[in-house]
Each structure stands twice: as structure tokens, then as C-alpha cells.
Amino acid sequence: xxxxxxxxxxxxxxxxxxxxxxxxxxxxxxxxxxxxxxxxxxxxxxxxxxxxxxxxxxxxxxxxxxxxxxxxxxxxxxxxxxxxxxxxxxxxxxxxxxxxxxxxxxxxxxxx
Amino acid sequence: xxxxxxxxxxxxxxxxxxxxxxxxxxxxxxxxxxxxxxxxxxxxxxxxxxxxxxxxxxxxxxxxxxxxxxxxxxxxxxxxxxxxxxxxxxxxxxxxxxxxxxxxxxxxxxxxxxxxxxxx
Numbered sequence: 747x748x749x750x751x752x753x754x755x756x757x758x759x760x761x762x763x764x765x766x767x768x769x770x771x772x773x774x775x776x777x778x779x780x781x782x783x784x785x786x787x788x789x790x791x792x793x794x795x796x797x798x799x800x801x802x803x804x805x806x807x808x809x810x811x812x813x814x815x816x817x818x819x820x821x822x823x824x825x826x827x828x829x830x831x832x833x834x835x836x837x838x839x840x841x842x843x844x845x846x847x848x849x850x851x852x853x854x855x856x857x858x
Numbered sequence: 859x860x861x862x863x864x865x866x867x868x869x870x871x872x873x874x875x876x877x878x879x880x881x882x883x884x885x886x887x888x889x890x891x892x893x894x895x896x897x898x899x900x901x902x903x904x905x906x907x908x909x910x911x912x913x914x915x916x917x918x919x920x921x922x923x924x925x926x927x928x929x930x931x932x933x934x935x936x937x938x939x940x941x942x943x944x945x946x947x948x949x950x951x952x953x954x955x956x957x958x959x960x961x962x963x964x965x966x967x968x969x970x971x972x973x974x975x976x977x978x
Contacts, residue, residue, distance in 0.1 A: 785964035795965075795968040800966075840905070847917075
């Protein structure tokens with residue numbers, strides 16, 4: 747199965763700073779259609795899990811432009827510029843290229 | 859507005875069975891793949907099952923294969939997860955999530971989840 751590694755369990759940052767969360771796949775997530783099947787999700791207490799980024803770099807509808815997805819092949823990054831108070835949450839990457847679908851272990855963004 | 863509402867959770871004994879439901883609204887349910895994902899207390903997300911839009915294919919995580927069955931009734935806009943031979947390690951919040959496309963894609967909408975506790 748494809749393993750996704752999010753090395754940072756927690757990241758401590760101050761509001762207004764920029765942060766990057768990495769996700770490394772055990773094999774390429776590039777499909778024959780030229781798209782990477784890697785997406786990013788935000789989980790906040792009391793709210794439904796929210797999709798932020800799909801195909802590695804495409805923001806979903808309504809997601810602020812401060813959320814930026816990048817990467818290709820096996821290395822992917824979710825960057826958040828000028829972190830806002832509501833961004834302190836847990837972030838997961840997910841690969842939907844091949845079954846079993848797999849999530850990264852999650853990275854919790856915490857206030858410094 | 860897309861809504862996914864799970865139900866059917868509860869406290870059950872090890873070895874017993876339970877069937878979860880997820881009622882969908884706000885989109886054409888029969889056009890999209892659907893998933894079940896779970897999250898054990900204080901743990902990360904674990905995908906457990908996917909069903910294609912037309913039920914032609916079903917996929918499972920190894921941890922539930924042979925014990926859990928995903929199904930859907932497109933006439934009722936409802937997704938199901940039948941769970942048998944439940945173990946303590948199946949204790950988790952269970953979420954249904956919509957696929958963004960019929961087959962591949964990402965999980966564009968999630969439900970609020972339903973809690974399943976397996977304990978004697």
C-alpha cells in the first residue's frame with residue numbers, strides 16, 4: 747500500500763507567520779491523466795472535516811488563497827501564509843490514487 | 859447545500875454487529891463514489907471503505923476486510939456500513955464522505971460522524 751508520511755506531529759507558530767506542512771508518499775501519486783491524487787484536509791473541533799486542496803495544488807471552492815498546495819511525484823507541501831487564528835487545527839494529506847486509500851498521520855498546528 | 863448525516867452508532871459488545879447509515883442530500887447521490895472513514899479517540903483518520911457510484915466496485919482497508927460491508931441504496935440516497943465481529947479496536951468516530959467524482963477524485967464533503975464504542 748502507499749504510505750504517506752507527515753513527519754511533523756505538531757508545529758508551533760504565531761499568528762501571521764507562514765508555515766509549511768510536508769507529506770511524503772512511498773510511491774509517485776501521478777496518474778496517467780497527468781494529475782496527482784493527493785489532497786489536503788483540515789480538521790477542527792466541532793466542525794466537519796474540510797477539503798482544502800486536491801490534485802496537489804488546486805484549492806477547493808471558498809478556501810482562502812493563503813492556503814497553497816505544491817509538490818509532485820512523492821513530495822507534497824501545504825503552505826499557509828499569514829496564519830489566522832482559525833487555521834490552528836489538524837491537517838491531513840490523503841492519497842486517492844490506489845486502494846487502500848491512505849491518510850498521512852496528521853500535523854497539528856499550535857499557537858506559539 | 860450538500861449534507862451527509864450519519865446514524866446507527868452506539869455502544870456494543872465485542873463480537874456483535876452494527877449497521878451504520880449515511881443519508882445524503884443536496885447532490886445527485888447516484889453519480890458519486892462514497893466512502894467510510896474512521897477516527898479512533900485521539901488518533902488520526904483511517905479510510906476503511908469505498909463504493910463506486912453504481913456499486914460495481916467496493917474496496918476495503920485490510921483492517922476491516924471480511925468483517926465490514928459497504929453498500930448503498932441510490933433510490934434512498936443512503937450509504938451503509940455493516941459491521942460484524944466487532945472488536946475493541948473498532949471503537950471510533952465513523953464518517954461518511956462523498957467522492958468528488960464517480961470513480962476517482964478526493965473527498966469533497968464529509969459528515970459530522972457517528973460514534974461506535976465496542977466494549978464489554
